Amino acid sequence: MGRGTGAGADYKPWFTIQDVPSSGRTHRPHGMKTGRVHHLLSDIERDLFYILDWSPSVIDIREQFPLDRGITQAIAERIGVRHPRDTATRTPLVMTTDFLCDAMRDGRRVLIARSVKPVDKLQDDRVVEKQEIERRYWVEQDVDWGIVTDADIPATYAENIGRVHNCASVADLAQPFPGYYAEKAALIAREVPMRAYLTLHQFCAEMDLRLALPPATTLMLIRHLIATRVLVCDTT
Incomplete structure (x- = not known):
């Protein structure tokens, strides 16, 4: 299986911590639900991962999940914003969602997509543009999407889970x-x-x-x- 495919223990993230320079600390926790190593690019991703992995309603967690580039390009063109591109080659990049989870809600298995951002980054117009592409992508897929910031994470809860997680x-x-x-x-x-x-x-x-x-x-x-x-x- 290639990157961005598979489920559970067989899933391979589109990006690993070796691929992407991170402004924060990177983490490679071993998932309790998946039984595999997860590639997390910041402390906020790590804390949200702990909460997702601890939740009894979450079944599977896929980090750095790739979005269909053709669809994201079409969305960007439709709303009049620049699609992310490689700075050197100008090739359109594959966008990703930080977490795509399978969860149980009211007895049904559903998908939940979450983007993780420091709250101060949401003051950046370019970040907001890319988030809007991602939001519309998942709305079109009829998937629950949302942004999680450091202000949304219950710090004590995440820290306590982290103490026992490993x-x-x-x-x-x-x-x-x-x-x-x-x-x-x-x-x-x-x-x-x-x-x-x-x-x-x-x-x-x-x-x-x-x-x-x-x-x-x-x-x-x-x-x-x-x-x-x-x-x-x-x-x-």
Whole structure:
């Protein structure tokens, strides 16, 4: 499969972090839903990805999704704006949407498209022109489209999800034998209700000692249990 095609674990983004210079930090988190590495070009994309990946209604997440160039060129011509072009060759570029997701709404599987932009960038007329091309593209496809800015992201919520996100899988960690961490996590999960009187720090210290684990191992496994929803906590 080529770039911009596939679904789930087989999807390949049109752009990877190696292809595009980014004004912010780039990120390559491992998706809990897709089981693949996602290519995210900014902190805002990372935070929205955490929220989408955590949402029970979201089924699949495709980042840097390519739009049909013929359609975007026609839209640009119709509304009288310049279509993005390569600065050197003047060749029309393929436009992309930051996230295209499959989600369940009212028992139906639907598509949701989201563009991610820093709020201050929306003061730039050229950015607004390109967003209008993208908006009209998805309206014509009858797809729910919207812009998400840093002002729209609940920062604490995204940060809390981020704390557990990379602990979703423990199978690939170096361990004494296959299933070692899964076995210890199951033991820890059983102990949590019986030690609700302890602080998290106290509980982790006690379990590290009781199970002869290296320091902070229980904390990592607690995060794993939250990420896999064995333990439930308030992430807001």
